Structures are given as structure tokens and as C-alpha cells.
Amino acid sequence: MSGVVLDVRDAAVHFRSRGGFLRKAAPPLKAVDGVSLAIAPGETLGLVGESGCGKSTLANAILGLVPLTGGRIEVAGRAVDSADRVSLSAIRSDAQMVFQDPALSLNPRLSIGAAIGEPLLVRGLATGQALRDRVASLLKAVGLEPDHASRFPHAFSGGQRQRIVIARALALQPKLVICDEPVSALDVSVRAQILNLLVDLQRERGMSYLFVSHDLSVVRHIADRVAVMYLGRIVETASMSVLFGKPRHPYTQALLAAAPEPDPVRQRAKPRRVLDGELPSPANLPPGCAFSSRCPLASDLCRSERPTLSARPDGASVACHHAEE
Amino acid sequence: MAAPVLDIDRLRLDIGGAAVVDGLSLSVDEGEIVALVGESGCGKSLSALAVLRLLPDAVRLAGGRILLEGKDLASLDMSAMAGIRGRDASIIFQEPTASLDPLMPVGDQIAEALTAHRAISAQEARLRAREMLVSIGISDPDRRLAQYPFELSGGMCQRIMIAIALICGPRLLIADEPTTALDVTIQAQILHLIRQLVAERGTAVLLITHDMGVVADIADRVVVMYAGRVAETATAEELFRAPRHPYTALLLASIPRAGIMPKSRLATIEGTVPPPSSHGAGCRFASRCPLVEDRCRIESPPLADHAPGHLAACWHSDQVATLGAAA
Numbered sequence: 001m002s003g004v005v006l007d008v009r010d011a012a013v014h015f016r017s018r019g020g021f022l023r024k025a026a027p028p029l030k031a032v033d034g035v036s037l038a039i040a041p042g043e044t045l046g047l048v049g050e051s052g053c054g055k056s057t058l059a060n061a062i063l064g065l066v067p068l069t070g071g072r073i074e075v076a077g078r079a080v081d082s083a084d085r086v087s088l089s090a091i092r093s094d095a096q097m098v099f100q101d102p103a104l105s106l107n108p109r110l111s112i113g114a115a116i117g118e119p120l121l122v123r124g125l126a127t128g129q130a131l132r133d134r135v136a137s138l139l140k141a142v143g144l145e146p147d148h149a150s151r152f153p154h155a156f157s158g159g160q161r162q163r164i165v166i167a168r169a170l171a172l173q174p175k176l177v178i179c180d181e182p183v184s185a186l187d188v189s190v191r192a193q194i195l196n197l198l199v200d201l202q203r204e205r206g207m208s209y210l211f212v213s214h215d216l217s218v219v220r221h222i223a224d225r226v227a228v229m230y231l232g233r234i235v236e237t238a239s240m241s242v243l244f245g246k247p248r249h250p251y252t253q254a255l256l257a258a259a260p261e262p263d264p265v266r267q268r269a270k271p272r273r274v275l276d277g278e279l280p281s282p283a284n285l286p287p288g289c290a291f292s293s294r295c296p297l298a299s300d301l302c303r304s305e306r307p308t309l310s311a312r313p314d315g316a317s318v319a320c321h322h323a324e325e
Numbered sequence: 326m327a328a329p330v331l332d333i334d335r336l337r338l339d340i341g342g343a344a345v346v347d348g349l350s351l352s353v354d355e356g357e358i359v360a361l362v363g364e365s366g367c368g369k370s371l372s373a374l375a376v377l378r379l380l381p382d383a384v385r386l387a388g389g390r391i392l393l394e395g396k397d398l399a400s401l402d403m404s405a406m407a408g409i410r411g412r413d414a415s416i417i418f419q420e421p422t423a424s425l426d427p428l429m430p431v432g433d434q435i436a437e438a439l440t441a442h443r444a445i446s447a448q449e450a451r452l453r454a455r456e457m458l459v460s461i462g463i464s465d466p467d468r469r470l471a472q473y474p475f476e477l478s479g480g481m482c483q484r485i486m487i488a489i490a491l492i493c494g495p496r497l498l499i500a501d502e503p504t505t506a507l508d509v510t511i512q513a514q515i516l517h518l519i520r521q522l523v524a525e526r527g528t529a530v531l532l533i534t535h536d537m538g539v540v541a542d543i544a545d546r547v548v549v550m551y552a553g554r555v556a557e558t559a560t561a562e563e564l565f566r567a568p569r570h571p572y573t574a575l576l577l578a579s580i581p582r583a584g585i586m587p588k589s590r591l592a593t594i595e596g597t598v599p600p601p602s603s604h605g606a607g608c609r610f611a612s613r614c615p616l617v618e619d620r621c622r623i624e625s626p627p628l629a630d631h632a633p634g635h636l637a638a639c640w641h642s643d644q645v646a647t648l649g650a651a652a
Contacts, residue, residue, distance in 0.1 A: 050508035050510065050511075051508055188364065188537070188576055188579055189364065189576060189593060191579070192580070192581075195591055196590050196591055199590075214508065214509065216509070217580065217581045220581065220582075220583070220587065221587055222581075223587075254510060255509060255510065257513075258509040258513035259509050259538065260513075260516075260536075261538060262538045262541050262580045263565055263582065264561045265562065266541075267538070268541075274513050274514050274517050275510045275514075278478050278480060278481070279478075
């Protein structure tokens with residue numbers, strides 16, 4: 001497909017455990033198992049799911065931080081090959097990442113100006129005054145003062161540090177920014193500032209976001225389309241309004257029902273449907289549909305045959321044998 | 326009306342002479358869930374720890390009373406407190422795996438809570454632990470009792486913590502961010518469990534959280550803290566419907582939710598929380614407040630009644646409604 005910023009086709013990341021003396025090799029842990037998705041220029045795709053569903057592994061695989069065991073990932077038309085350092089370096093000028101905890105993403109001994117300028121310096125794109133000017137304009141773009149460049153990360157609050165991390169991610173003018181839980185570690189009022197900033201930056205610069213989050217209210221606010229992951233597979237994708245207005249997969253429905261709304265009247269009027277049980281281990285998946293062990297609609301068919309994603313007229317795709325019931 | 330189970334009166338906590346909690350008053354009735362909310366550093370968790378006298382060494386309980394069914398916990402010595410913790414008042418924390426002993430089967434940990442306070446045989450205690458697991462909806466209790474924390478998921482560990490906290494039938498349960506580390510579907514299970522236990526046992530719950538969704542889900546009343554002081558207190562419904570403190574109004578408006586236009590600008594609170602050492606005479610929210618006037622910087626507003634049970638500490642609380650509409 002041409003024109004897409006990110007094209008993931010049937011990607012798989014399996015972690016194999018090595019057997020040892022007196023110990024049989026365990027079956028591979030299928031963290032990501034046959035995922036396909038694409039992101040258009042300027043689009044935001046929200047990737048949601050609970051811990052252990054493989055959303056962060058997928059984000060890491062896109063940047064070549066973990067090797068693929070199957071399938072193919074292309075960033076701006078270039079295949080990601082985690083073993084090829086030269087091509088990885090090219091990909092990272094097109095795709096950058098913002099992680100959850102800004103305190104852990106910044107080197108405490110590097111001034112923030114040096115941190116933000118490093119990608120430019122490493123690639124020989126700017127030095128001296130030109131570099132300082134670029135850093136100053138990046139700081140301004142994320143709402144910080146240019147003369148803060150000489151300060152160190154400890155001098156900044158959590159929200160400001162996340163702005164610094166975003167400025168660093170923007171330094172190479174990437175086409176895709178992967179945001180892995182970018183506001184989860186922040187206080188509520190600061191969260192709103194960072195979300196506003198991400199929306200503004202996208203309007204100004206037109207890059208795409210892969211927005212990984214477990215927080216549905218945040219995803220509803222920022223995403224154009226949403227993909228829901230469960231145990232390594234995508235169970236539903238749809239435009240934001242279709243997914244939140246008419247969720248089809250029973251897991252999506254359960255997630256939406258479980259996420260408390262910050263409005264007591266609406267929240268208490270919601271039908272209480274508490275999903276039983278817990279996530280099975282991805283190393284030991286049930287045969288058939290991975291959700292069948294917790295699904296209220298599960299039938300014998302679900303326990304024997306894995307449902308595939310099938311497209312619906314409104315652009316949604318759902319992997320469920322009983323989605324219309 | 327019966328006396329409240331927990332009645333905190335003008336609590337003051339100091340770190341190095343600066344008040345980090347300054348004049349906190351709140352009460353929790355039997356069978357009531359009161360949420361204490363605020364952002365990191367506002368003093369909500371320290372206040373919770375102060376009730377059970379679990380404060381870190383650097384924090385001094387500098388004033389106020391903490392009445393648990395009429396008994397002032399603030400004046401008790403540590404050995405008397407040990408008899409209260411787990412028996413009359415219990416606490417559960419955010420990280421259930423960090424709160425459990427990794428080297429002890431969870432069944433023994435539940436039973437230990439009982440044998441510590443009651444003259445009861447180990448065998449009897451184990452039986453009661455098993456009953457407790459059944460009552461909180463854990464299937465296969467015998468297998469669970471024998472397991473170690475590392476064999477259990479986060480949600481299961483939090484259930485075990487709840488079992489330990491409630492096995493002696495305390496009158497008060499303090500839950501400090503009990504679902505923050507859990508996934509939403511597991512969070513829904515734990516909140517459902519807490520709601521159900523409160524209804525069955527009439528336990529008073531002080532819920533510490535920063536998540537307004539959790540507040541909207543299970544709290545009866547809400548106390549909003551800002552920089553060590555109470556900014557506003559009201560029933561949950563009233564607080565969300567008609568906040569009377571600008572901090573509450575902006576906090577609520579900053580949360581993305583249904584009904585807010587996607588990608589529209591969310592309300593923000595500019596600036597940062599002032600450090601305890603810089604607190605002056607005025608309102609602590611003055612430096613960030615869009616309604617600020619000269620008086621706010623000079624004179625601290627008292628908590629004043631706006632409706633029965635709805636108090637806010639703001640000179641301009643009649644203008645707060647316009648703020649929410651603009652945001």
C-alpha cells in the first residue's frame with residue numbers, strides 16, 4: 001500500500017523459552033500474533049488493551065526494538081529489520097517514540113538542550129548556532145522557554161519532562177510518533193496539557209500518532225481510529241465514533257462497560273456487567289478464540305475455531321463468531 | 326443520627342516545620358464511602374497513613390484529633406495502635422504485591438491477621454480465612470490459601486489484601502488507590518467487591534484516589550484536597566454537577582469524557598502546586614486560579630456552606646459555575 005506512514009502486515013513477535021537440563025522448552029509466548037494495521041498521514045490510531053495484551057511489544061517492534069518472528073512492518077515505505085542497523089537508523093528518523101515515564105526517558109546528567117539536540121547532532125544535521133536555534137524552536141514548540149536548554153531534567157516537573165521528551169521525539173521531524181501511555185504517569189490537570197499539546201503539534205506538523213493506552217477516555221479524545229488488542233491479536237478496529245458508539249466485540253463492550261465515567265449520574269445508570277475471570281497467560285492460550293474463557297457469548301465454535309477479522313460496511317473489522325448477537 | 330465511625334478534626338501534619346496537611350477535617354459514617362481526592366503531593370495519602378499512625382519518621386503529627394468511634398487515635402501510643410490496626414481499622418494499598426509477604430502462603434497471612442488480635446487456634450483461623458475467601462467470591466479457596474503471592478495476579482493479590490483487611494471485621498477500611506495498579510476490567514471487579522462488602526457489613530470506607538471515574542463510580546461523598554487543605558466537600562453527585570471551588574471545576578473540566586468534542590482543547594490548570602514552604606496567608610490556589618483577586622492573595626477563604634453538606638473554600642464560589650461553562 002502506498003501513502004501509508006505505517007503498514008503492519010501479519011506481524012508476530014513470539015518469545016521462545018530455551019529448554020534446559022531436565023526441563024522441556026515451554027511453548028513460545030505469543031506476545032503479538034498476526035497483527036495487521038495501517039496508519040495514514042496525519043492520522044491518530046489508538047491502540048487499546050489491558051496489560052499483557054502485547055500493545056507495547058507491538059510498539060517496540062515497529063521501531064525494531066524487538067525482532068519480528070513473522071510478518072512485515074513498513075515505516076514510510078521502508079521495511080523494519082531489527083538486525084540491520086543502517087536501515088534502523090533510517091527508520092528512526094521517520095518514527096520516534098514517547099514513553100510513559102518521562103523521568104526514565106531522560107538522562108539525568110544531560111542538559112535538556114543536549115538531549116533534544118542529540119538526534120540532530122548524531123546525524124550531522126546541525127551543529128553550533130544552527131543546532132542551538134533548532135533546540136530553541138523545539139522548546140518553544142512544546143511550550144517551554146528556550147533559555148531552559150541548559151537546565152537538567154531534575155529541575156522540571158513531570159509534565160514539563162514529558163514536553164522535553166516530546167521535543168526530542170520531534171527533532172528529526174518524524175512522520176510517525178509512537179506514544180506509549182504518554183499521559184498515564186501524569187496528574188489529571190497536567191494530562192490535559194499534554195493531550196492539548198499533542199493535538200496542537202499534529203495540526204501544525206501533520207505527523208501520525210500511534211497512541212498506545214489503556215485509558216479509553218483518553219483514546220476517545222485523541223484517536224481517529226481505534227484498534228482493540230486482546231492477548232496478542234486485534235479483536236476489533238473501527239473509527240473512534242463507531243467503536244465507542246457501537247462496539248461489536250464482546251471484549252470491547254466489556255472494556256467500555258468497565259471503564260468508569262467521571263460522571264456519577266451516567267456511571268451509576270450504566271448496566272453493571274463485571275467481566276469474570278482474568279487474562280489467561282499468553283504462553284498458554286486457550287484454543288480457538290483467546291477471549292472464549294471470559295466471554296459471555298462463548299460457544300463450542302469459539303473454543304475450537306479462532307475467529308478472523310471480518311470487515312463491516314461502516315469500516316469496522318471484528319474478530320468474533322457472535323458479534324451480531 | 327449516629328456518631329460517625331471516623332471523625333478527623335483539624336489534622337495537621339508537618340515536615341520540617343512546614344504544614345503538608347493543614348486543618349483537614351472529615352468524617353465517614355457507617356456504611357459510607359468517602360473519597361479523598363487530589364493530585365500527587367496534596368497530602369491525601371499522608372492523611373490516610375496518619376489515621377493508622379503509619380506516618381514516615383520525617384512527618385510529624387502536629388495537631389488535631391482522629392476519632393475512631395470516639396477514641397482519639399492521635400493520642401494513643403504505638404502499642405495501643407498495634408491493637409487497633411487490623412482489628413478496628415485496616416488499610417489496603419496501591420501495590421498489593423508489595424504489601425504481601427512473598428515468603429508466606431497467602432492463607433497463613435490472612436489467618437495471621439486473625440490470630441494477632443483474637444485468642445483463636447491456628448486451625449480455627451485457617452477455617453475462617455477460607456470462609457473469608459469464599460465470601461469475597463474467590464473460587465477454589467483451598468488451592469488459593471496454599472499459594473504464594475508470586476503465583477497470583479495483581480487483582481487476586483488485591484482480593485487477598487481485602488480479605489486480610491476485613492477478616493477481623495473492622496469498622497473502618499482505608500483504601501489508598503486500591504485499583505490504580507490494576508486493569509480496568511479487574512478494577513471493575515475490585516470496586517464491585519468493595520461496594521458489596523460495604524453494603525453487607527456496614528464498614529466505613531475512606532477511599533484515597535486521584536481517579537474521578539472511580540469517585541463517580543462508588544463514592545457517596547467527596548473531599549477535594551489542594552496543597553494540604555480541603556478545597557471542597559460535597560456529595561459525589563453534587564460535586565460533579567455543581568462544583569463550587571475553581572480547582573474542582575477545572576479538574577473536572579480537564580478530564581476527557583463523553584460529551585466533550587474529540588480533539589477539542591481540554592481545560593488546564595496553569596502553573597504548579599506551590600511547595601509547603603511557600604504557603605502564605607492567602608488562598609493556596611490563588612497563583613493558578615482564573616478567578617483570583619487581591620483579597621485571595623491576602624486572606625485565606627474559610628470552608629463555607631453553599632448547600633446542606635456542600636462546603637467550599639473560595640471567596641468567589643458563586644462565579645465558579647461560569648468557569649465550568651467556559652471550559
